[in-house]
Amino acid sequence: MSLRLVNPEAEFQGYRLRxxxxxxxxxxxxxxxFGRFIWLQTVQYERYHALAESNRISMVPAPPPRGVIYDRxxxxxxxNFSAHTLEITPSKxxxxxxxxxxxxxxxxxxxxxxxxxxxxxxxxxxxxxxxxRNMLTEEEEARFAVNRYRFPGVEVKARLFRKYxxxxxxxxxxxxxxxxxxxDADRLETAGLSTNYKGSDHIGxxxxxxxxxxxxxxxxxxxxxxxxxxxRAVRILSRTPPVAGHNLWLHLDARLQQIGEQQFGKYRGxxxxxxxxxxxxxxxxxxxxxxxxLFVDGIDIATWKELNESEDRPLVxxxxxxxxxxxxxxxxxxxxxxxxxxVVKPGETISDPGYFSLPGSSHRYxxxxxxxxxxxxxxxxxxxxxxxxxxxxANKMGIERMGEYLGLFxxxxxxxxxxxxxxxxxxxxxxxxxxxxxQPWWPGETVVAGIGQGYVLTTPMQLAVATMAVANGGxxxxxxxxxxxxxxxxxxxxxxxxxxxxxxxxxxxxxxLVRDAMVDVTLPGGTAAVAGAGTPYxxxxxxxxxxxxxxxxxxxxxxxxxxxxxRDHALFISFAPADDPKIVVAVMVENGGHGGSTAAPxxxxxxxxxxxxxxxxDPKGLSDGETAEPEAEDSAPMADPPVAAAPVPNxxxx
Numbered sequence: 001m002s003l004r005l006v007n008p009e010a011e012f013q014g015y016r017l018r019x020x021x022x023x024x025x026x027x028x029x030x031x032x033x034f035g036r037f038i039w040l041q042t043v044q045y046e047r048y049h050a051l052a053e054s055n056r057i058s059m060v061p062a063p064p065p066r067g068v069i070y071d072r073x074x075x076x077x078x079x080n081f082s083a084h085t086l087e088i089t090p091s092k093x094x095x096x097x098x099x100x101x102x103x104x105x106x107x108x109x110x111x112x113x114x115x116x117x118x119x120x121x122x123x124x125x126x127x128x129x130x131x132x133r134n135m136l137t138e139e140e141e142a143r144f145a146v147n148r149y150r151f152p153g154v155e156v157k158a159r160l161f162r163k164y165x166x167x168x169x170x171x172x173x174x175x176x177x178x179x180x181x182x183x184d185a186d187r188l189e190t191a192g193l194s195t196n197y198k199g200s201d202h203i204g205x206x207x208x209x210x211x212x213x214x215x216x217x218x219x220x221x222x223x224x225x226x227x228x229x230x231x232r233a234v235r236i237l238s239r240t241p242p243v244a245g246h247n248l249w250l251h252l253d254a255r256l257q258q259i260g261e262q263q264f265g266k267y268r269g270x271x272x273x274x275x276x277x278x279x280x281x282x283x284x285x286x287x288x289x290x291x292x293x294l295f296v297d298g299i300d301i302a303t304w305k306e307l308n309e310s311e312d313r314p315l316v317x318x319x320x321x322x323x324x325x326x327x328x329x330x331x332x333x334x335x336x337x338x339x340x341x342x343v344v345k346p347g348e349t350i351s352d353p354g355y356f357s358l359p360g361s362s363h364r365y366x367x368x369x370x371x372x373x374x375x376x377x378x379x380x381x382x383x384x385x386x387x388x389x390x391x392x393x394a395n396k397m398g399i400e401r402m403g404e405y406l407g408l409f410x411x412x413x414x415x416x417x418x419x420x421x422x423x424x425x426x427x428x429x430x431x432x433x434x435x436x437x438x439q440p441w442w443p444g445e446t447v448v449a450g451i452g453q454g455y456v457l458t459t460p461m462q463l464a465v466a467t468m469a470v471a472n473g474g475x476x477x478x479x480x481x482x483x484x485x486x487x488x489x490x491x492x493x494x495x496x497x498x499x500x501x502x503x504x505x506x507x508x509x510x511x512x513l514v515r516d517a518m519v520d521v522t523l524p525g526g527t528a529a530v531a532g533a534g535t536p537y538x539x540x541x542x543x544x545x546x547x548x549x550x551x552x553x554x555x556x557x558x559x560x561x562x563x564x565x566x567r568d569h570a571l572f573i574s575f576a577p578a579d580d581p582k583i584v585v586a587v588m589v590e591n592g593g594h595g596g597s598t599a600a601p602x603x604x605x606x607x608x609x610x611x612x613x614x615x616x617x618d619p620k621g622l623s624d625g626e627t628a629e630p631e632a633e634d635s636a637p638m639a640d641p642p643v644a645a646a647p648v649p650n651x652x653x654x
Contacts, residue, residue, distance in 0.1 A: 060225050061199030064218030065160055067245030069174060069208060072282075072483060075254040077174050078209065080160040084136045086144065087129040090121060092153030099151060100132060106147055107133055107140040116179075116298065120201075129157065134297055162202070162296045168289035169258055172317040173281075173419070173481065175207020176292030178299075196220050205295065208248065208481055211418050215485060218245035244488040251280030251483045259609050259616060260285040263602040269589040270318035272464035272479075273606060276581045278498040279468070279477025281417065283606065284461075286318040320422040323457040324588055327544030328385045328527075328595070329573045330406075330452035332514050333466060335378050337405035338393045339510040346513055349377045356391035358443055365391050365447050382517035385527050385543065387451050394450025399441065402449065403427045408504045409466035410476055416501060417461060417479040425462050428455035453547065464586035467573040469504075470518075471540075471581035473511060476501045518542055519578050522600075528572065531600035537611060538578035541603065543595030544571035567591040572599035576607050583610045 069078040086107060093099045100117070103109060113133055120130045136144075141156060148154070162177050164170065180188075180203045188194045188203075197203070198220055204210035221242030260271045264287045271285035290307055299307075307315055316322065338344040354372030355364040367373070367387040373380070381389035394402060407413065412427025426432075428449065430441035448454035461479060469476050478499040486493045518540035522532025527543040546569040570592030575581040585603040592598035608614040 060223040062221035062223055062239070062242045063199040063201075064220055064242035065244040066162065066177070066202075066218065067216040067488070068247045069216075070247065070249045071252045071254040071257075072250065073253065073255075074249075076165060077170055077250070077252075077254065078162060078164050081163050082158045083134065083161050084141055084156050085131040085159050086133040086136055086140075087131050087155055087157050088117075089129045089153045089155075093151070094153070096121070099154065103132065103144075103151065103154065106143050107136065109133055112298065112300065129155070131157075131159070134159070135161065164292045166254065166258075167291050167293065169254075169261055170252070171207075171289035171292050172286040172319065173207050173252065173257075173284045174292070175209035175211075176205055176295040177202040177209050178205040178295045179203075179297075202296070206292075207419060208250065210420055212246075212248060212482065215248060216245040218488070219243035246488060247486040248482060249484040249486075250481050251275065251278075251282055252284070252481065253282055253610075256606060256610060257283045257285060260602070260606050261287060261289075263605055263616065264589065267589050267592055267598070268312055268318070269587070269592065269599075270322055270460040271588075271602065271606065272319050272460050272586045273610070274464050274468050274477075274479060274584045276468045276471040276575060276584050279465075279479050280483060280498075281479050281481045282583065282610070284319050284481070286316070286322075288312050288314040290314045317419075317421065318588070318590075319460045320417065320419060321459070322588065322590075323423055323425050323459055324569055324571070325454075325456060325546035326452035326458045326463060327546035327569070327571055328387075328451060329463060329542050329544035329571045329586075330411075330450075330456065331382055331385060331390055332470060332518055332542050332573075333406055333409050333411070334390055334393060334402070334450060335382055335514050335517070336470070336506060336510060337402060338397065339378065339513070340506065341397065341401060341405060343396050343401075344378055344393060346378060346509070349375050350389060350392060352376050352386055352388040354388065356388045356395075356447065358395065358447065363444070365444075379513055379517040379520070382514060382542065383520040383526050385521075390450040391447045394446050395443065397450075399429060399446045399449060402446070403429055408476075408502070409469050410462055410501075411456075411458060411466065413462075415461050415465045415479050416499075418481050422461065423459055425459050426455060426457040452544065460586050460588045463571070463573050463588075464584055467575060467586060468584045470511070470514065471575035471584050474504045474506045476503070515540055515578055518574075522574075528596040528600040531572075531596060531604045535576075535604070535608075537576050539574065539576045539604070539607070540578040540581075541572055541574035541600060543600060544573075545569070545594050546571060548591065568593055570595045570598040572596070572603050574600070574603045574607065576611060583607055 065080055068076060068080070071077055086103070088096060088099065090096050100109060100114060109132060117130060117132045133140075136156065144151075144154075144156060164174065164176065179201055180197065184203050185194065188197055193214075196217070196219060200217070200220065204213040204216065209216065219242060222240045224237040224239070256273065260273065260283045264271075264285070267287065269285075269287055271283060272281070273283040274280065275282055294303055335344075339346065352367060352372040352374060354370050355366045357364055365387075368385070372388065373384055373386045376384070376386045376389050378389075380386070397405075403412065406427055412425055414422050414424045416422075428445075433439060433441050433445075433455070445454050449456050452458075465476060465479060478501050480496055480499065482496045484493055484495050519538050520526050521541050521543065522528045522535070522539045526532070528541050532539045532541070548568060568591070570587075570589040572587045572595045573585075575584045583606075585606050587599040587603045589598045589602070605614075605616045609616070
């Protein structure tokens with residue numbers, strides 16, 4: 001066994017060295033920590049103070065009440081109402097899925113409710129209350145109240161919902177609101193408006209609700225909420241109240257709109273009524289419509305599929321997006337174009353043999369009256385709707401000059417109405433055809449364009465605006481729905497001023513001649529004589545019949561032998577009183593047959609109500625295939641089959 005000698009002095013020195021090293025290391029660590037502390041407390045103070053405050057204080061948005069929409073008489077077209085919702089605060093409720101399963105035993109919770117809740121949960125902070133069921137019934141409220149002790153973090157709250165009291169009557173014009181989707185969110189972000197929509201679930205999707213979204217939405221308020229470390233709300237520190245959206249008054253008259261809709265009965269179509277002195281939209285009908293209340297809280301899949309796939313296309317606003325051949329309603333404008341351009345003179349006449357042929361051609365473009373109308377001047381051509389006269393006139397003018405003059409009235413252009421989605425129709429040109437079909441323009445296409453067939457397409461709104469320019473002497477106003485709005489902060493009501501799109505001169509003698517001819521249309525001998533019978537005012541109008549499908553040369557059109565949806569469209573444009581117009585009405589009835597027997601009576605009843613306060617005797621309107629009264633044809637199939645009416649584009653959810 002060997003002995004190890006210990007040197008106490010050497011061990012003490014080693015120990016002291018280790019202690020010095022440890023001390024230096026400890027001091028170094030302390031200096032690093034102290035330096036970091038100084039750095040955080042001085043240089044980084046503002047940053048970390050803000051982070052601490054954001055952890056302690058949360059900004060909770062307070063969505064504003066949406067503005068109310070009224071008609072010109074103060075009738076409410078869209079408003080808010082309070083209803084009770086069942087809401088969950090995730091931070092207090094525990095396992096949310098289990099809570100929802102237990103709640104489903106008490107109140108009805110559909111799969112769509114769960115899906116919506118999960119989407120809201122992903123987008124929200126856990127101290128916010130989120131709705132799992134909207135618009136509880138009294139019975140459901142009572143059942144939950146009895147079981148409330150079982151559900152911490154679940155409560156019944158009052159929320160505002162949108163209501164459209166007239167149902168489908170104003171569906172296309174007033175529109176509807178719906179839940180904010182990703183496209184809406186992206187659009188708001190691009191426009192810099194996303195902050196003002198914090199806490200808001202809905203946005204305008206269609207009609208006035210969409211066009212005037214920024215007016216109607218209001219300004220979102222803010223609540224500063226102090227929270228604990230787990231995110232639970234402790235107290236409200238301050239509150240900036242929300243500002244309600246603007247209230248809007250429209251030019252629309254609710255009763256006029258309802259009468260217009262009722263007169264269509266089971267027919268599909270559109271009606272536009274304008275104030276010729278301001279451009280105010282008095283009625284805008286598109287039939288069939290849909291119930292906008294279905295969309296407010298999210299439409300179910302089955303109902304959406306039914307609406308979207310319906311053959312009647314109720315989601316399409318036919319007044320703005322339905323494009324149709326104008327048929328003979330184009331003739332008053334062609335007459336003015338011929339007179340103003342000097343191509344025809346008021347006293348000039350033609351002999352109508354019942355057809356027109358281009359020089360050097362044996363091909364016949366037939367008049368609706370087989371044996372012709374005899375001697376016809378420009379006034380008579382409008383009154384009796386002589387096709388041959390306008391075949392000749394169109395051939396003389398040429399398609400370019402026709403487009404130039406008809407363009408003054410707005411053909412082939414959007415009217416600028418304050419609703420989204422309007423189509424421009426079509427006033428064709430050789431350049432357009434070459435680009436579209438890679439084909440030259442043929443003279444025969446000019447001929448058929450002269451009676452509003454072929455490639456010419458218009459919307460009911462365009463026809464109303466063009467008629468307005470005849471009624472007021474050459475002023476094209478921008479059609480406006482908005483009449484006035486009220487600032488909720490000040491209570492001040494502002495009026496919308498009429499907007500003139502353009503003005504053009506029409507020689508008074510030419511204008512009066514065409515107006516008188518349109519009055520004669522509604523008198524005995526005219527194509528709308530039955531609809532105009534007994535009016536206590538001078539009633540100016542023009543009937544039109546537009547083919548949907550063409551027929552072979554020499555064949556006769558027999559309506560009863562044609563499938564309902566292949567029958568001609570019926571059109572009518574009008575204004576009254578003729579000497580001092582107060583209303584312009586354009587009517588288009590899909591597959592309605594003839595303008596004088598189907599479309600004109602609808603316009604007459606609308607005008608009677610507006611001028612005389614007279615209610616229609618038959619509030620249910622017409623049934624499919626039914627006409628008001630018999631009449632003489634105002635148009636007939638031509639030798640060359642025209643282009644069929646363009647299909648109304650299908651509208652997808654927005």
